[in-house]
Amino acid sequence: MSLFYLMLQRPGKESQDDQEEYWMKSAANKNKFNIFDDDVTVETAEELAKSKKLLTQCDDVDLVNWDDTPVSSAISDDIHQGVSARVSFTPSRESSVPSIQYSKSxxxxxxxxxxxxxxxxxxxxxxxxxxxxxxxxxxxxxxxxxxxxxxxxxLNFSPDDTIRRMMLGEPYSLEVFHSKEEKLQLLDKAIQVHDGNAITAVILFLRQTVKPSLFNLELQRRPVAVSHYVSYLRAHYDFKELGNVLGMLNRTEEAAILKYRQAISAPDVRGKMSALRGCLKAHFLPEPDLTHEANLVEQHASLLERQWPIEDADSKSEAQGNLVFKQYPRKVSILNMPLITTLYYNCFYHGRDAENLLTSPLAIKTQHQLSDKQYIWTALSARSRLKQWNGIEELLTAKGWFGNTKNVSVIGFDKVCEILHRTSAPDEILSKYLRLIDGSERRLNLAKKYKCHDVVVETLVHLRDRAELQVYASKLSPGSRGLKTAQDALRSSTIKWKT
Known part of the structure; x- marks a missing residue:
């Protein structure tokens, strides 16, 4: 029987004696305090309610109802706050027991x-x-x-009305859809109206309320829903679930690339090497269509396995005071650097190492299948910066027939001169390779650009352009070597100039 019903009942005279006996027995329990006791007058009750003395008693004092049960926590809180409950005692004609009226919120x-x-x-x-x-x-x-x-x-809880509410931003509830058919109708309606937010919300509701096997089956039947679900997982970095979905959809290439990105995001180099090997074995090698990508992942893992011991050895050598590292201090670690950067590093610090060593530039070229142009350009840049002009000669010299040697450059001697000029090579070294450039016009323009006056004069004499040589000589500084060479050429009687 509820408290509200009891409050509406007015006790008769025939029950007053029983009630008095009941309350006398209850009064023996010192741990309870009855606000409906006859000893509590209207003034006393109001005073107690206002001063909140009912709740300031010690913890072992309880409030009780007519049937000796504790007063509900809601009424106790209302009495404590003095807001929700409004207590008023009205004397009854048949009984002095007070009545109570409270909020029904x-x-x-x-x-x-x-x-x-x-x-x-x-x-x-x-x-x-x-x-x-x-x-x-x-x-x-x-x-x-x-x-x-x-x-x-x-209220209408149909799929159409629910999707409409979702699109308009009105309150809605998906929990009212209990059957599988209703949930799928809801998803199909969301796809039909092309609302991405509604599609994603319904998909997540399906994922929470149906079996995974059923969810995957119905998702595969709806490519639009798959696209939205994959985008949601990728945006929320749920890579584990994303990998499972891509594998379920047989999108092996996307799943492999996802695992590769996860592998290279490892902060520790050793962990990254291990993750790359695992990713290669599990996702790339088993797929025939990913042979090219598998080769690239293999090279990435091999490069890290080469960089790790080189970095460890060079760090110790630098700490011990190696002269090369003192003259050319290392700016950054070689770990996680690109392949060409690693090649340049080894050409710079380990250019003379044998091919059987990890630090050998030729070993890097061979293992990672670099072209001759990539190797020559990188090695030439490193040796030019080190001012190793003899080393440059070695790179650009090849053996011909009958043991003869000749200067060759797979990148072109114009590119060689560009590198030499950038590293401030001496004029005699730069002029030597300028003379090897095929094409008089190209050689003349570069010689003027790099201010190699001897080569300019030689080229103009070769072109038999006396007028151009006179103009060029007029721009040279008095007493310079270039001016003397130009004047000697202009005074020569053996040169046949153009008319």
Whole structure:
């Protein structure tokens, strides 16, 4: 029997004696305090309610109802706050037992929640405004609850209306859809209206409420839903689930690339090497269509396995005071550097190492299948910076027939001169390779650009262009070697100039 029902009953005279005996027995329990006791007068009760003395007793004092049960926590809290509960004692003509009237807000919310079930609370109680003063009578409360219940029953929970609410930003609930058919209709409707947010929300609802096997099966039948789900997983960095979905959809290339990205994101170099080897074995090698990609992953792992011992050895050598590292200090670690950068590093610090060593530039060229142009350009840049002009001669010299040697350059001697000029090579070294450039016009333009006057004069003499030589000589500094060479050529009687 509820407390509200008991409060509406007025005890008769025939039950007063029994009640007095009951309360006398209950009074023996010192751990309980009855606010309905006859000894509590109206003034005393009001004073206790105002001063909150009922709640300031020690922890072992309990409040009890008519049937000796504890007062509900909601009423106790209302008495403590002095807001929700309004206690008024009115003397009865038949009994001196007081009556109590309190707010029904807690019961109203509970009733609405039970009657509307999955309906959102905002929909059920929208428009309700509690009275500023006084209390609603029982009839008003009942009428309000009836209207709220009727409104809840009239709401449309069809897939079309739910998707419309989602698109318009109105309150909605997906929990009202219990059967598989209703949930799939909801997903199909979201796909039909092309609303990405609605599609994603319904997919996540399906994932939580159906079996994984059924979810995967229905998802595969809807490519649009798959695209949105994959985008959602990628945006939220749920790589484990994303890998499972891609594997389920037989999108092996995407799954392999995903695992590769996860492997290279490892902060530790040793962990990265291990992850790359595992990724290569599990996702790239078994797929015939990923042979080229598997070769690239293999090279990446091999490069890290080469960089690790080189970095370890060079760090120790630098700490011990190696002269090369003192003259040319290392700016950054070689770990995780690109292949060409690693080649340049080894050409710079280990250019003379034998090919059977990890630090050998030729070993790097061979293992990683670098072209001759890549190797020559990188090695030439390193040796030119080190001012190793003899080393440059070695790179650009090849053996011909009958043991003869000749200067060759797979990158072109114009590129060689560009590298030499950038590293401030001496004029005699730069002029030597300028003379090897095929094409008089190209050689003349570069010689002028790099201010190699001897080569300019030689080229103009070769072109028999006396007028151009005179113009060029007029721009040279008096007493310079270039001016003397130009004047000697202009005074020569053996040169046949163009008319």
């Amino acid at each position: 807690q019961e109203r919310l509970h009733t609405i929640t039970q009657t509307t079930r999955d309906l959102r609370l905002e929909d059920a109680i929208s428009g309700y405004k509690p009275a500023a003063s006084g209390a609603r009578n029982q009839e008003e409360e009942i009428q309000y609850l009836r209207r709220a219940l009727k409104k809840a029953k009239e």
